[in-house]
Amino acid sequence: MHSFIQSDDTWCIQKSYGGGEGHRVYIEPPLHSPGCKSLAGGEMLVFRRSFYGMDEVRPELELSQKLVHCLALHWLADRSAFCRLDARGDVEEVIRVVTRHRDDDRKKIEAVTILAKDLATYMALSDMALMYRFDFTRFIPARFSEWSEGARDNFSSPDLFYHTGKGPLASFANGCMIVRPQITKEDLIEEWKEEFNPKKKEYAVFKILDRKNNKEVETSCAPDCISSYFEKNDLPWHISPAFFRPDVLHRFKADPQKYSLDDRTISCRNAWFLKTYDINEAGQVHTYIGYLADLPIEEQRYWQTFNEWPKGPISKRAHENDILGEFSSEYEPLDEIKRKIAFLNERKPAWWSFRSDKLVAAVLYPVADSTKEWGDEILAFDQLLVEGFLQKPLRAAAKLEGASIDDKWGSLKILQELAATKIGADEAAALAEPLRRLHALRTILRGHSSTTDSKKAEQDARREFGTLREQFKDLAAGCDRALVTLLPMLGIPETFA
Secondary structure, rough: OOOOOOOOOOOOOEEOOOOOOOOOEEEOOOOOOOOHHOOOOOOOOEEOOOOOOOOOOOOEEEHHHHHHHOOOOEOOOOOOOOEEEOOOOOEEEEEEEEEEEEOOOOOOEEEEEEOHHHHHHHHHHHOOEEEEEEEEEEEEEEHOOOOOOOEEEEEEOEEEEEEEEEEEEEEEEEEEEEOOOOHHHHHHHHHHHHOOOHHHOOOOOEEEEEEEOEEEEEOOOOHHHHHHOOEEEOOOOOOOEEEEEEHHHHHHHHHHEEEEEEOOOOEEOEEEOOOEEEEOOOEEEEEEEHHHHOHHHHHHHHHHHEOOOOOOOOHHHHHHHHHHEEEEEEEHHHHHHHHHHHHHHHHOOOEOOOOOOOHHHHHHOOOOOOOHHHHHHHHHHHOHHHHHHHHHHHHHHHHHHOOOOOOOOHHHHHHHHHHHHHHHHHHHHHHHHHHHHHHHHHHHHHHHOOHHHHHHHHHHHHHHOOOHHHHHHHHHHHHHHHHHHHHHHHHOOOOOO
């Protein structure tokens, strides 16, 4: 009750002289001299440091780094909280710093909250309890002058003790409360064991193509319901494919901050990882039931809602990679374009604008036959490729080759004229046509073009290619062929083009 603790009691380099020890310089921790034995050696969880003489810098609340590190937390300013990722890959606010009425000292509120389970865990593992100091004073300002000799009282129990007083139109209560953890180290060990208890893990049921027995069946993805190549039984193989409607991928494409989706794998931050997937000729997404078993049950249930019987075999690429263990013989134009862009990013030619990893990862083939998704992928593709070419340096390079360049021309027209100096006007126009078509489609689908233009572009794509996905693949192949010819003209070695 008589301890003296300030929120600005921090770590410091202390200097002292006397006491028979002479001059001393040493590091002094918080709560070095709290005024009572029970708090000596304890830990401060919240600190407030002031930058004296700098009035514009308000004291900020800081948290114990030991606490923050042990709970694996990171500060997110937009949430005003120390956060981590939960088992689903979502951001969890564990410690929040709440400030209200910052500029009004009469109403200002500053509070730090923490999830009870995390605080109890920290206390249990550090063999400590939490001490609260409280001070409640109530009075009517206009009618209060001083504390009179009114009633005084003291209350004392093992974990709660306080002093109270009452007077005319006023009262107070101040004291301390000790909070001890409701869990033990043994509880935490048992909880940890339960996380790896196979009997506690749940598994969903999927429609699959049982490759071993050559039939379509429904089965759980639990380990005791599937088998490896080396086991002698009638259970489906671990790599028996399950098929899904293409819409299953929409959630992952819509939230690139949470999910990493590339051409063959999907991951959710630090929560889960799907080793492989692909899309077959029938437009179905497929993966293997053994890999579905590795997902959390909530994620399994999500995939289960899109599960359907196969409308065709797995993709040729998946068969070559996953079943035969060979490199794919299929030409993937988008992969080739991304390889070239990676080289340009590394080489840093003057006419190329660095494309970020985030921008590269955002470009994928359309999955469902959706106009919106097609338009979104066209936009991302154009931003990745066409916007990478810089007009001013290209104009200078083209003029060096003897091309006549109008200052109003964009990068694609400049590239075409540069190519014309090497291969002739007609061939150059044909070469640049896929790039121009990509940029024009972006304008039509995601610019300010009319709905009629957008609808016509969609109808033309379906009429010629059957699906929007096939149109996109054909467009990517054309752009890749253009790069193969254009890049050597810009000084990039043919082996990388």
